Amino acid sequence: MNATFGRRGFLKGAGYVALAFALVPDEVANAQAPRAVLPGDLNSVRRLDAWIRIEAAGRVTLLVGKVELGQGILTAVAQICADELDIDIERIDIVSGDTARVPNEGVTAGSFSMPNCGTAVRHAAAEVRAILLDLAAQKLGVPVETLSVEDGRVVGANAAASYWDLALGQALEREATGTVAPKPAARHRYIGRSVPRRDLPAKVGGAPIFVQDLRLPGMLYGQIARPPAPVATLASVDLAAIERLPGVVKVVRDGSFLGVIARRREQANAAAAQLAATAQWKVEKSMSGDAAIFDWLRAAKPARDIEIMNKQRADGAVPAKTLEARYMRPYHMHGSIGPSAAVATYDPAGSVSIHTHSQSVFETGEAIAKMLGLPRDKVRCLHGQGSGCYGHNMADDAAADAALLARAMPGTPIYLQYTREGEHGWEPYGSAMVIETRAAVDAAGDVLDWNLELWSTPHGTRPGGEAGNLLSARYLEKPFAMPTPANGGPPNYAADRNAIALYDFPGQRAVTHFVTDMPVRVSSTRGLGAYANVFAIESFVDELAHAAGADPVAYRLRHMKDPRALEAIAVAAEKFGWSKWTKREGRGRGIAFARYKNTAAYCAVALEVEVQKRTGAVRVLRAVASNDSGHMVNPDGIANQIEGGLIQSLSWTLKEQVRFDDTRILSRDWADYPILTFSETPPVEVALIDRPGAPFLGTGEASQGPTGAALANAVFDATGVRFRRLPLTPERVRAGLA
Amino acid sequence: MVAFKLNGKDVRADVPDDAPLLFVLAHDLDAFGPKYGCGRAQCGACTVLVDGLPTRACVTQAKAAAGRSVTTLAGLGTDGKPGRLQQAFLTEQAAQCGYCTSGMILQAHALLERQPNPSERDVREALDGNLCRCGTQNRVVRAVLRAAQEG
Incomplete structure (x- = not known):
């Protein structure tokens, strides 16, 4: 964890009221000069000292804009930095996600941290090492070619100098040139090794490391009282009655936004619950109900119809037949085990500092500044770890809400952690989707024309510097309207991410x-x-394989040209024992593949299920995943992500759907929204394919899609019935088999 | 006022009668292991041991612990000097975000006290009330079995 957390005195380096300069992309300042494209995020934040500082006493500080979400990114970038600088990894201190200190690397999301941040650190560190070598050569009076480095000690034939003895002066206060080649893989000491996570000792030892563990002097506790439904206006409320409740220090009302501040946490929670229960609201019916959502999606008028691919077939072959299918995915929760939290302090002089586990500290800080009517540089966000987020959960809302409460009591730090109900009921879910596929095939069952159309609501409403994307900002006396979300375009896409099949149709x-x-x-x-999209594509490919009378692995291989994809599929099949597998009553096997975003990691998943026909219960017996993330920095970190994503996807696919009626969200806790348990988790084997020298490819989201499809394919193999609507609950499977 | 033993030491906290044990531990006594997850005993993130028994601190009043012995992560070992089970979690790298780790370690500790050589199935069943959203269940099971073996 970064050095700003300690028992009681959380900020060792800087007082929370001291707002230092913010590092903004310096291309803004120097937009005129034509310059070389630098690797990864080094291209947008080009100064070497923005990333790496050679400190006193044998320490090196690495500054990164990407943040630790439990995915192990800070361990991986430390490995890269240590290797390229030729220092022991223990010498590295990391500052991450402090808007006053680190490079602005945007959002920690989209499996971009290794390609963008890891690559930037790699090249920055290599260049810093070259500068240090030059300085050493001057000091020692020997040619630079005669020098080598051992743990920061530059060694020549007759003399040596350490990095920390060199008069660094302004040597790093300049832009990277991108002219220093990083080391070849053969000379790596840390890259390629499963270096243990640097944050786990604190986590198993019970040391304070999470935002939820922050304790500031004089801190009080906040809680928010939400309306009973998303579309609601506060009609009347008796604030005085709440102010009389035990421990309550302040009740905050701003339009339809309600919150309380109390001396103790349980007092804040109790008062907020009573406030919500006694307030009178004007509530509107604004939803379709969960059962009708797919019909609603199909009938809704799209803001845009975007043809993202149209490759016309050149030959004139006449199709032998056409197959069609329709797939449905419900809303999913991020379902962080710890509800979102933040600690905010509003300085009477007109600035605010917020400890947050946001994935987008810079843009969230900007959105909060707009909400509060403060200049952008008066809001400082400091990242601390939170419960795993798996995307845009309520981390940013908690930061904003803590700031709104803190503004009501300047000078007093306000701690806020939502209740379970508060997180379950109000987080921004993963969108429901409908996907329709159609394929014209030849006499052998091979695809001639492939067609996919999808219907989806947005997948990106992150703060993005706009107050209207913060939940509470929409309920204020002067509300901020939510901006109309845009869909992401190529090459990453958003609703249509992976909607283009990688197969060579x-x-x-x-x-x-x-x-x-x-x-x-x-x-x-x-x-x-x-x-x-991968669930639909890989289910449909499976349907086509079965219709062609072909083995699903062989069918995939014969439609694929990408050699790394071919290897990923083959490795998963081989590790699973696909060719030796024998069918047993009630058992089935399934396989599926995707390259995440068609640009990031390759992953194939093969798994075996047992289906109880009487109950409809699906049990996953075992799963195998193959993975190719390019040059592997931390193999165990990659395996952990692939395995974790696979298990999370099993949970989504087997169990999860957000329930709602025409007015309100009904999934309010883990009983209403169950997730996979220890006993339901199958053994998972991950087969890693290393590509030394190849670019780093992001891993964190690679296994979700293939897992869902492999599961549905296995259930088909076990039962002969194709399930195209998720989740595969016992009720749905039993009904399908009847 | 409530008084009990926390990780072997006598502690007192001047708290309201209905204060939950979780918040008294986390906010009055700076025991940072147990975490708020659901407030309904559904997820296990707040699990501590009260007289050796795994207890959901979010639905237990602090006064119910009066005169008893409460164990949190710090009672098993620390950041610099991990206990056997904690070391096994490190060896197996049995976490991603680690938010629910404290509750799992204490739940597993209680299992190993009661049953020093559990089967894999025993471990999974013992941890069924502890939710993990990151998908590290298999690593956690391996860590508990490793700790049992090395015990």
Whole structure:
């Protein structure tokens, strides 16, 4: 964890009222000069000392804008930095996600941290090492070629100098040139090794490391009282009655936004609950109900119909037949085990500092500044770890809400952690989607023309510097309207992420129907549209294979040209024992593949299920995943992400759907929204494919899509019935088998 | 006022009668392990041991612990000097975000006290009330079995 957390005295380096300069992309300042494109995020934040500082006493500070979400990114970038600088990894201190100190690397999301941040650190560190070598050569009076480095000690034939002895002066206060080649893989000491996570000792030892563990002197506790439904206006409320409750220090009302501040946490929670229960609201019916959502999506008028691919088939072959299918994915929760939290302090002089586990400290800080009517540089966000988020959960809302409460009591730090109900009921879910596929095939059952159309509400309503994307800002006396979300375009896409099949079909067309009406609050959830799009594509490919009388592995291989994809599929099949597998009553096997975003990690998943026909219960017996993330920095970190994503996707696919009626969200706790348990989790084997020297490819969202499809394919193999609507609950499977 | 033993030491806290044990531990006594997850005993993130028994601190009043012995992560070992089960979690790298780790370790500790050589199935069943959203269940099971073996 970064050095700003300690027992009681959380800020060792800087007082929370001291707002230092913010590092903004310096291309803004120097937009005129034509310059080389630098690797990764080094291109937008080009100064070397923005990333790496050679400190006193044998320490090195690495500054990164990407943040630790439990995915192990800070361990991986430390490995890269240590290798390229030739220092022991223990010498590195990391500052991450402090808007006053680190490079602005945007959002920690989209499996971009290794390609963008990891690559930037790699090249920055290599260049800093070259500068240090030059300085040492001057000091020692020897040619630089004669020098080598051991743990920061530059060694020549007859003399040596350490990095920390060199008069650094302004040597790093300049832009990177991108002219220093990083080390070849053969000379790596840390890259490629499963270096243990740097944050786990604190986590298993019970040391304070989470935002939820922050304790500031004089801190009070806040809680928010939400309306009973998303579309609601406060009609009347008796604030005085709440102010008389035990421990209550202040009740905050701003339009329809209600919150309380109390001396103790349980007092804040109790008062907020009573406030919510006694306030009178004007509530509107704004939703379709969960059962009707797919019909609603199909009938909604899209804001945009986007043809994202249209490859016409050149030959004139006449199809032998055409197959069609329709797949449905419900709303999913991020479902962080710890509800979102933040600690905010509003300085009477007109600035605010917020400890947050946001993925987007810079843009969230800007949105909060607009909400509060403060200049952008008067809001400082400091990242601390939170419960795993898996996308845009309520981290940013908690930061904003803590700031709103803190503004009511300047000088007093306000701690806020939502209740379970508060997180479950108000987080922005992963959007429901409908996907329709159609394929014209030849006499052998091979695809001639492939067509996919999808209907989805947005997958990106992150703060993005706009107050209207913060939940509470929409309920204030002077409300901020929510901006109309945009869909992401190529190459990453959003609702249509992975909607283009990687297979080499002679003709392929894909169309996105992007619906911006949002009956249910939605935003980025691990994989965005990729989970549902891969579920549809890989289910449909399986249907085509069966219709062709072909083995599903062989059918995939013969439609694929990308050699790394071919290897990923083959490795998963081989590790699973696909060719030796024998069918047993009630058992089935399934396989599926995707390259995340068609640009990031390759992943194939094969798994075996047992289906109880009487009850409809699906049990996953075992699962195998193959993975190719390019040059591996931390193999165990990659395996952990692939395995974790696979298990989370099993949970989504087997159990999860957000329930709602025409007015309110009904899934309010883990009983209403169950997730996979220890006993339901199958053994998972991950087969890693290393590509030394190849670019780093993001891993965190690679296994979700293939897992969902492999599961549905296995259930088909076990039962002969194709399930195209998720989740595969016992009720749905039993009904399908009847 | 409530008084009990916390990780072997006598502690007192001047708190309201209905204060939940979780918040008294986390906010009055700076025991940072147990975490608020659901407030309804559904997720296990707040699990501590009260007289050796795994207890959901979010639905237990602090006064119910009066005169008893409460164990949190710090009672098993620390950041610099991890206990056997904690070391096994490190060896297996059995976490991602680690928010629910404290509750899992204490739940597993109680299992190993009662049953020093559990089967894999025993471990999974013992941890069924502890939710993990990151998908590290298999790593956690391996860590508990490793700790049992090395015990």
